[in-house]
Amino acid sequence: MIARVAWLLARPGTSGAAASLLPVTAFAIVTALLLVVLGGAQSFWTWSDDIGVTYQALAVIALVLLVVPLASLGGAAARLSARRRDDRLATLRLLGATPATVSALAVLESVVLAAAGAIAGVVLYFLLVPLVALIPFRGEPLGVDGVLLGLPALAAVFAGVVLLAAASAVLGLRQVVISPLGVRTKQDAPKxxxxxxxxxxxxxxxxxxxxxxxxxxxxxxxxxxxxxxxxxxxxxxxxxxxxxxxxxxxxxxxxxxxxxxxxxxxxxxxxxxxxxxxxxxxxxxxxxxxxxxxxxxxxxxxxxxxxxxxxxxxxxxxxxxxxxxxxxxxxxxxxxxxxxxxxxxxxxxxxxxxxxxxxxxxxxxxxxxxxxxxxxxxxxxxxxxxxxxxxxxxxxxxxxxxxxxxxxxxxxxxxxxxxxxxxxxxxxxxxxxxxxxx
Amino acid sequence: MSSFVIEASGLSKSFGQTHALAGVDLQVRTGEAIAIMGASGSGKTTLLHCLAGITRPDAGTVDFQSGAGRVEVTSLSERERSRLRREAYGFVFQQGLLIPELTAVENVALALMLNGMPRARAEEYGRGWLAALGLAGMEDRRIGQLSGGQAQRVAIARAQVTGASVVFADEPTGALDSATSAEVMQALLDSTTGQGRTLVVVTHDADVAGRCSRIVDMRDGRIVGERVPGVAA
Structure with a gap:
């Protein structure tokens, strides 16, 4: 039943195809950038000499610095994906759908969109690899072999992006489940x-x-x-x-x-x-x-x-x-x-x-x-x-x-x-x- | 000079296969309150949008008579119609559609600021209108801090503050209970026809329509009747 309702909800709404395309594009960008960053960092671990350790430490600092904007982008993509169907899901809840059904629908939708985006992101990453490979470190380009991630890393990033979407969908739609009539009244600006x-x-x-x-x-x-x-x-x-x-x-x-x-x-x-x-x-x-x-x-x-x-x-x-x-x-x-x-x-x-x-x-x-x-x-x-x-x-x-x-x-x-x-x-x-x- | 502030003739408008308007003629007299009634899908909101220059009809004309002369609204460019709406018309929507992050007085003053009035003066006018509508002391509240009826009064003040000669209202009391609805309608009438201005209301509510000077009934994109409230058809 959930799959059937999800399919009905997947049809373009009043906001048109943009409502579906946007989260997919956002997840694609998140995935591609994450893979590029990881690929670049991975190439530093091919060096095993003394100075190589210094490069690895610096790579870790760069990764930590990039985590903040990446998490912000990932969160934005997930929120967008979860929010786009709020109204319809609230209506379903009013029609008598159980909280479990509404949650399952929200998660299913977000997971499908995130998965589609993540696949597009992996493709985008493969297209970017030749460019990233040209970046010079220690006097020579990193090379395709250095920045190309293996299957386990690709799968882990894919799973991570999909999990982020699912978790955000659950958190984002909690309000719809608790109070379907609840509206955002924006009563007071936070201090x-x-x-x-x-x-x-x-x-x-x-x-x-x-x-x-x-x-x-x-x-x-x-x-x-x-x-x-x-x-x-x-x-x-x-x-x-x-x-x-x-x-x-x-x-x-x-x-x-x-x-x-x-x-x-x-x-x-x-x-x-x-x-x-x-x-x-x-x-x-x-x-x-x-x-x-x-x-x-x-x-x-x-x-x-x-x-x-x-x-x-x-x-x-x-x-x-x-x-x-x-x-x-x-x-x-x-x-x-x-x-x-x-x-x-x-x-x-x-x-x-x-x-x-x-x-x-x-x-x-x-x-x-x-x-x-x-x-x-x-x-x-x-x-x-x-x-x-x-x-x-x-x-x-x-x-x-x-x-x-x-x-x-x-x-x-x-x-x-x-x-x-x-x-x-x-x-x-x-x-x-x-x-x-x- | 014509006593009609708005004259529409032969208005037709289709959305795909749906004929929203099918040859509508309507004259709106200066200083009257006219209610447009009809079932959902009868074309009343499309008619209001065409009269107000929001939507351009597929056929037919809309003329607007102002102190500056007669303007054929349907022949104006998008930009000119936008300016006309900003300067000569006021609008009240069902949900108010006020800007939630602005205060009540800023929502009202914005209409004047868009016409180039300095902010301090615009807010002064805004406070005056809010006070006249019974909202003195609430000027600096955000929209979320007001009740539905209060928010709708802010929307009325926004529609009136520019000195609009015609106010278009689309289900202005649709989201309110009957007591608040009566109060808001009275405020709307007082601030429009009570000041010699014109009010065009789209409504499902017979009580709201009953307070207007004239009612036109629509069905399937046509005007099928016209009556004066309280007088048997």
């Missing part, structure tokens, strides 16, 4: 405590002090421990104060807004600063890391010209790694923004249609939603980079003098990343125009 900023500033100050006294540390072990603590502590703090800062800025923007688009954008961010942060938090990590590590590498590179060839090679490769991590992170954030925007347009279709009837120009609606993403993104990217620059102040100052080009490259990549996210928003503009036209 965030000012204590977050106090803790944040304290941790950043401690990190700054630790970096200032780095040169008096007795051993390399202590230096690495201090670097790790400063890096990890500040990253944790970014998550703590990020939503608070975004809310603070949006409050000020809402007060000062003079045009409909600016007012709508600021209020939309204030609706959920945590959601606005979640969408772009991956950029915070990479932006911080790019400046934190980039500064160090820029300095070491400029001072290390008298150093050995192997060290110079390592500095070059770390720089390449940073750039790849930053680009990967921005690609994931851009996809995540695209998926979230698509879901938002589907959710608010009726409202957009009514605003069009009232005579609100579509460019005004488009400008409002673009601002609602780009403003938190700029705050996040620039704020994190500035935080890293403050923590690393003694080194940043020196790097600006001795290695301005390296810092300029990092700044350029961050700017390009913001541009990629903007393109992700642009991609969903036709959907908005269709929704407004009804």
């Amino acid at each position: 965030l405590h000012w204590l977050r900023i106090v803790i944040g500033v304290a941790v950043i100050a401690i990190a700054f002090l630790m970096m200032s006294v780095l040169q008096v540390a007795g051993s390399m072990l202590v230096i690495f421990a201090m670097l790790g603590l400063a890096f990890g502590g500040t990253i944790a703090v970014l998550n703590l104060i990020g939503p608070w800062v975004i809310r603070l800025v949006a409050q000020s923007q809402a007060r000062r807004a003079k045009t409909p688009a600016r007012l709508l954008a600021a209020r939309s961010v204030l609706e959920s600063p945590k959601a606005a942060w979640r969408q772009v938090s991956g950029v915070a990590m990479t932006s911080f890391m790019a400046v934190f590590a980039g500064t160090g590498i820029a300095l070491l590179g400029s001072f290390g010209e008298a150093g050995d060839v192997e060290s110079m090679q390592l500095f070059d490769d770390i720089r390449t790694g940073i750039l790849i991590t930053v680009i990967g992170s921005f690609l994931m954030v851009a996809s995540s923004v695209g998926v979230n925007q698509a879901a938002g347009i589907l959710d608010r279709g009726e409202l957009y249609r009514s605003l069009d009837m009232l005579g609100m120009p579509t460019p005004t609606m488009d400008s409002a939603r673009r601002r609602a993403v780009m403003s938190p993104l700029r705050i996040t990217a620039i704020g994190s980079a500035v935080t890293a620059a403050i923590v690393m102040l003694p080194l940043t100052g020196a790097a600006i003098i001795v290695a301005p080009l390296s810092l300029a490259v990092i700044a350029g990549v961050l700017a390009a990343g913001i541009g990629v996210v903007w393109l992700g928003l642009l991609a969903t503009k036709p959907m908005l125009e269709r929704a407004a036209a009804g």
Whole structure:
């Protein structure tokens, strides 16, 4: 019976094929990016010499940094997949379907869409392998053999993506099962405590002090421990104060807004600063890391010209790694923004249609939603980079003098990343125009 | 000058094989409240959309008479019709369809800001309209913090704040209980015909239609009757 109802529900609804295609595309992107990242990291494990271990440690750091935007993208894809049939499933529940039936239908739908997307993602990964194989590390390209994952890894990623979709469907539809008449009333915007900023500033100050006294540390072990603590502590703090800062800025923007688009954008961010942060938090990590590590590498590179060839090679490769991590992170954030925007347009279709009837120009609606993403993104990217620059102040100052080009490259990549996210928003503009036209 | 604010003639509109409108003629007089009634699928919402310039009919014309002169709505571009709706018309929908993240006064002021009015002045006007509709003190509440009837009054204020000469309402009381429905309808009438403006209402509700000055009945995309409430057909 469940399979039969699921088949009936699978037919295109009022939101058209986009409602099914979007989650499939999102899962395809998640799968492909995850496989590319794992494939790239795998190639580092083919080296067994001493310096190879250093590369493997750096690969692990890059993977950890990419987990945040990837999880955000995966979650967005799963939520979109689960949400698209909320109304129909709620109707089924009202018609007498048991909670178990509704849950089973939700899971089945999401699993089928995720599986279709994951298969497309594997195909996309195979198409990308030749390009990834060209990336040079240790003086030579990684090679197809290095980045090509085996069947067990492919199967594990496939299963992981499908499981993520199933889990998100269960969590996302719990409300439909509990209360089919429940509606999202959006009664009150959540508040965030000012204590977050106090803790944040304290941790950043401690990190700054630790970096200032780095040169008096007795051993390399202590230096690495201090670097790790400063890096990890500040990253944790970014998550703590990020939503608070975004809310603070949006409050000020809402007060000062003079045009409909600016007012709508600021209020939309204030609706959920945590959601606005979640969408772009991956950029915070990479932006911080790019400046934190980039500064160090820029300095070491400029001072290390008298150093050995192997060290110079390592500095070059770390720089390449940073750039790849930053680009990967921005690609994931851009996809995540695209998926979230698509879901938002589907959710608010009726409202957009009514605003069009009232005579609100579509460019005004488009400008409002673009601002609602780009403003938190700029705050996040620039704020994190500035935080890293403050923590690393003694080194940043020196790097600006001795290695301005390296810092300029990092700044350029961050700017390009913001541009990629903007393109992700642009991609969903036709959907908005269709929704407004009804 | 014609006493008709809107004149439609020969309106036809099809969606695929469905003929939503099949040659409708209708004149709407300045300052009247006209109710369009009919079963689901009779074409009443399509007629309202054509009269308001939301939908362009396949055939026929709609003329709008304003202080600035006569405009043939059906010959305007999409952009010009959008501007006409923004500046000359007001709309009230069944669910209000207000913007949930904005406050009550911001929802109302937005209509004026879209026409280029500075925000501070637009909010001042908005507060005035909200107070006139019995919502003084609730201006800074978000839509989710208002009852269905209160939210619908905010929608009425939004429709009126621009000084619209015609307000189009699609099932404005459809989601409300009978007591609230009567209150909202009274507020709608007071703020439109009570001020010399025109109201066009699409409704299933005989009580709502009964408070209008004229009722037109529709079936299968045609007007099949016209009556004055309280007078036997």
